Amino acid sequence: MLHVFDCRSKSEVSRKTLGTDGLDLKGFLRVVHQEFFIPLSETFVLVTTDRTVVDRDKFEELQDGITLWLLQHKDQPLSASIEEEIQFVPHFNTLVQSGANEYFVEGHKSLPCAFAELVDNALSATAKNTGIRTIEIRLQFNKADGKPSVTVLDNGCGMTSKQLNNWAVYRLSKFTRASSTIESENVEYVRPAPVPRSLNSDISFFGVGGKRAAFHIGDSVRMITKTAGSPDVHELVLSKEEFLRKEQNKEDVYKGTILNRKPGDSSHVTNDERFLRSLITEETGNKSFTAVVITGVCLEDIDYLKQHFLEWTRELAHIYHYYIHGIDGNKLNGERSVDRPNIDILVTLREKPPKCPRAINLREVDDDMQTLYINSAVSMFEFRATTSNGGTVEGILRYHPFLYDKETYPKDPYTAQEPVAEDDHENEPEGPNQARGKRDIFECFWNGRLVPYTTVSEFDWCTRPIKGASLPAECYSRFSGVLFTDDRFQVNASKLKFMDLELKLKNKDTIFTTFVNNQKTSKRSNIEKEFTQWLETCHENFDKQVKFIEYLGTITRTDM
Amino acid sequence: MLHVFDCRSKSEVSRKTLGTDGLDLKGFLRVVHQEFFIPLSETFVLVTTDRTVVDRDKFEELQDGITLWLLQHKDQPLSASIEEEIQFVPHFNTLVQSGANEYFVEGHKSLPCAFAELVDNALSATAKNTGIRTIEIRLQFNKADGKPSVTVLDNGCGMTSKQLNNWAVYRLSKFTRASSTIESENVEYVRPAPVPRSLNSDISFFGVGGKRAAFHIGDSVRMITKTAGSPDVHELVLSKEEFLRKEQNKEDVYKGTILNRKPGDSSHVTNDERFLRSLITEETGNKSFTAVVITGVCLEDIDYLKQHFLEWTRELAHIYHYYIHGIDGNKLNGERSVDRPNIDILVTLREKPPKCPRAINLREVDDDMQTLYINSAVSMFEFRATTSNGGTVEGILRYHPFLYDKETYPKDPYTAQEPVAEDDHENEPEGPNQARGKRDIFECFWNGRLVPYTTVSEFDWCTRPIKGASLPAECYSRFSGVLFTDDRFQVNASKLKFMDLELKLKNKDTIFTTFVNNQKTSKRSNIEKEFTQWLETCHENFDKQVKFIEYLGTITRTDM
Numbered sequence A, B: 001m002l003h004v005f006d007c008r009s010k011s012e013v014s015r016k017t018l019g020t021d022g023l024d025l026k027g028f029l030r031v032v033h034q035e036f037f038i039p040l041s042e043t044f045v046l047v048t049t050d051r052t053v054v055d056r057d058k059f060e061e062l063q064d065g066i067t068l069w070l071l072q073h074k075d076q077p078l079s080a081s082i083e084e085e086i087q088f089v090p091h092f093n094t095l096v097q098s099g100a101n102e103y104f105v106e107g108h109k110s111l112p113c114a115f116a117e118l119v120d121n122a123l124s125a126t127a128k129n130t131g132i133r134t135i136e137i138r139l140q141f142n143k144a145d146g147k148p149s150v151t152v153l154d155n156g157c158g159m160t161s162k163q164l165n166n167w168a169v170y171r172l173s174k175f176t177r178a179s180s181t182i183e184s185e186n187v188e189y190v191r192p193a194p195v196p197r198s199l200n201s202d203i204s205f206f207g208v209g210g211k212r213a214a215f216h217i218g219d220s221v222r223m224i225t226k227t228a229g230s231p232d233v234h235e236l237v238l239s240k241e242e243f244l245r246k247e248q249n250k251e252d253v254y255k256g257t258i259l260n261r262k263p264g265d266s267s268h269v270t271n272d273e274r275f276l277r278s279l280i281t282e283e284t285g286n287k288s289f290t291a292v293v294i295t296g297v298c299l300e301d302i303d304y305l306k307q308h309f310l311e312w313t314r315e316l317a318h319i320y321h322y323y324i325h326g327i328d329g330n331k332l333n334g335e336r337s338v339d340r341p342n343i344d345i346l347v348t349l350r351e352k353p354p355k356c357p358r359a360i361n362l363r364e365v366d367d368d369m370q371t372l373y374i375n376s377a378v379s380m381f382e383f384r385a386t387t388s389n390g391g392t393v394e395g396i397l398r399y400h401p402f403l404y405d406k407e408t409y410p411k412d413p414y415t416a417q418e419p420v421a422e423d424d425h426e427n428e429p430e431g432p433n434q435a436r437g438k439r440d441i442f443e444c445f446w447n448g449r450l451v452p453y454t455t456v457s458e459f460d461w462c463t464r465p466i467k468g469a470s471l472p473a474e475c476y477s478r479f480s481g482v483l484f485t486d487d488r489f490q491v492n493a494s495k496l497k498f499m500d501l502e503l504k505l506k507n508k509d510t511i512f513t514t515f516v517n518n519q520k521t522s523k524r525s526n527i528e529k530e531f532t533q534w535l536e537t538c539h540e541n542f543d544k545q546v547k548f549i550e551y552l553g554t555i556t557r558t559d560m
């Protein structure tokens, strides 16, 4: 079928859709002659809309459904404008490439950030669980069980088949989607009420995370899910291979199949994915769940995940620190908060025996940066920032004192953030900012989870004053900080960066107030003054520096 | 039409597609009874695939084309698995939201980075021009000419209607697309041959830039384009409003219309876009061109573009520095390179009179950072890095000497990169890195254009050695640098960041060699040694520091 526009006349354009079945150019021209009542004596040309003249060979190659123009000659100007219908469905690389370069920030930590997208989804899905919220990242790298796979499992609410269908639609977010096939049952998204540290478990926003993460980690993803209300398990596979196959066969690439089946039924599983069988066996114990099974993980990433197991699990523990430890974070000594969160994030790794399986509950990690900050701190200074448009940010500063012969400000063993400082210019002082060095003060959390590549350097009121500072410069380098915001501050679609957090906070209309035990201290508190007092107290009470005052005599230490 | 699966039997599932036209539930059930041969005495239920029982009300709300199951009772387990066909075409926000949060990096410079995507496309399109390559960013903010618009115009190759259609397909890149409707005329993408500074004008990669930029800047984009081979102009409009309208009417959102017309024909232009008329009048003078007309620009951005005109044009001049000035950059005094590039990038701004129209050729900008670096430098050190996988990076270091009473290392007036250094701890020394401060040494260019948010801090061989440094520490802070790569090093899809440039360059297998006048100096040059020699020479010859040697007497200056 071809759409033919007769543009020979100056005054009007007529249009016909003509079949081409079984016709060569000669036959087709005969049809054209007839349909447009062209006298046999008249000459004309048929051109594509880019004015390529259709000759015998080109006619054979024309795609079905395109538009041709009938002209007096190849270069005849169009007298009237001609509309041409087109389709511009996004290429499937929209899904497949969506996470390709986006989780890299100079190559670091791209895998933990991709995993985080799937953990985000699992946290959202388990938000209303009454019992324990279990999230497992299961790495299956034992060839005996089939090809390597990375699975993220949760015992959350699961998805109906309609919701599973929605999951696959790129950029369909909670703000725009219908969750039910029955219109009156669609519920509008309701923003959760404010909670301390914005730990609202509502960590989805753009409708892209799951797909980006899956195709960043591998090249095929199988979703397996079940809701409590239904006896059926729903499965959907998206894979790069399948997309390519459909494209080659000129099929609709966005047509797919959800498999509905009863729990525990693994009759469809092929041998190279036999690890799925045990996964499916586990289904029968769970009212509702979701498993995101990713295969096609590249060897380099598998190696990284095996060899840097502690590094990337530590990074994940850092991202979800306050979800897994609660609002006070991971206090290693002393009071465990009674209302410790009921969130278990497990990471398990199976390799070829004799390598032992590994397992870690992220709560056990005790060397992520937040844990280090919390446990080397001797005092906290809490504050709140309110921006002119009503955004609220909770903030904490923590003091890390100088003890005897060294700063206790924790060092990040993995961050390459300040490579210059690494190679220590030996005896040269690092300048006034000795403890923190060039690091920014604040790490930033969005809806309770770390946004890893935004840090906020400082605020006016916690910077050493140019004149009249009563405290030594070093003190101003001995605190770390955390900022907690909800989604009124926007992050980019990969949740790696805030858009304008720092800018908004540094706006002159932003009001800072201090808090003690979550209580606002005074209506018009002067945060700079209170901060300086806090810092003075910290310095006086906690910094312990050995000072040599006077020469008394030489003592020989026999104990060394 | 509904797809009904009869799942009552344990052994087999049968499927029928049944019409619903004019039927209420009762009528439809009668059809079901008949079609599946159900005895009138037997009870059954119809459920959606999320097991919602279809009652009279729900039946009215069912979407066309969905799947229903026929079960003995609501909770009957599925005996066999049932496949369900779904569609998961990306939501139109894939286009409309694609640039939303992506060009922000803490709020700075998002508009120039979006403009840069359109300039990238114009540079690619004009690559093969024989005459002058003209690119114009035209800001039309005079209400008398219609609504505000931002237009990027070029006199490049233009697009055929097929290519214009391809333009609209998100993630369809030069690597994957067919450019012609006639298969044998499709040409595979050929990587351009290496050129100095990688100024290859081949600045497109992902198939997303134009769309992201357009919807970042406004909410509607009109492409107007013509190739040299064709007498026709092609127009295509994508707009958020139109997407929303189609969604509401349940039309195919990715169906659109290209308007083919003769040059100069503006009969379709509405009054609120009357500025298009003069644009269309200009068409007749040009063999081929493309205009990207963006409307729906928010007021805040219009204000920014007006009020910070010099700031953002300067940023653009920085991004394209080597395209507009050539491989040696913008040398203000002295020899103008003979083969100065033939690229004009103009920015014009029209506001409501009596405000005068403004116009600037980016070549006139003389305070972008590269210009400042180049003109304050007294000596250059050229090198090349070759990574183990064959990637090549050209590098330049430039020495900015200390002159009499101050460092000549240029300061960036706009970058908030190092806010701490801004508020100058007055008399406190900034540490050993005085001139450069905390800034990274290298700015990085990808296919000749700046990738604004990746800087490379330093390399081993240009860092002050821990032991045995013969030069004062300050000297190591007096050089700036540039790195030039081609697309063998990957950037993220917004071209704001490199993925792993620094990581790859710092790999121990990367080989650094020095170059003098573009000639490799020696086969096994020791870059550290040569660099140190260069630095020594620079320090000896160019640093001019006033030293007070001995007290001679007091002189009263009467001239002050």
Ligand SMILES: Nc1ncnc2c1ncn2[C@@H]1O[C@H](COP(=O)(O)OP(=O)(O)OP(=O)(O)O)[C@@H](O)[C@H]1O
Pocket: A117, A120, A121, A122, A125, A154, A156, A157, A158, A159, A166, A167, A172, A173, A174, A203, A204, A205, A206, A207, A208, A209, A210, A211, A290, A493
């Ligand atoms: N583990 C899960 N359990 C239940 N529903 C899920 C799960 N993972 C994803 N979903 C559903 O699929 C939708 C799409 O997930 P996806 O991560 O792709 O985007 P998103 O979470 O909506 O937004 P973002 O781009 O911010 O991640 C989610 O909004 C959620 O409704």
Ligand SMILES: Nc1ncnc2c1ncn2[C@@H]1O[C@H](COP(=O)(O)OP(=O)(O)OP(=O)(O)O)[C@@H](O)[C@H]1O
Pocket: B117, B120, B121, B122, B125, B154, B156, B157, B158, B159, B163, B166, B167, B172, B173, B174, B203, B204, B205, B206, B207, B208, B209, B210, B211, B290, B493
């Ligand atoms: N000004 C122009 N002149 C001619 N062709 C253009 C122009 N702008 C865009 N195109 C065509 O449209 C295609 C899509 O442009 P778009 O900027 O959206 O993606 P891209 O340039 O291919 O990749 P990237 O995401 O890296 O920008 C281009 O590859 C080019 O073929």
Ligand SMILES: [Mg+2]
Pocket: A117, A120, A121, A203, A204, A205, A208, A209, A210
């Ligand atoms: Mg998500």
Ligand SMILES: [Mg+2]
Pocket: B117, B120, B121, B203, B204, B205, B208, B209, B210
């Ligand atoms: Mg582009």
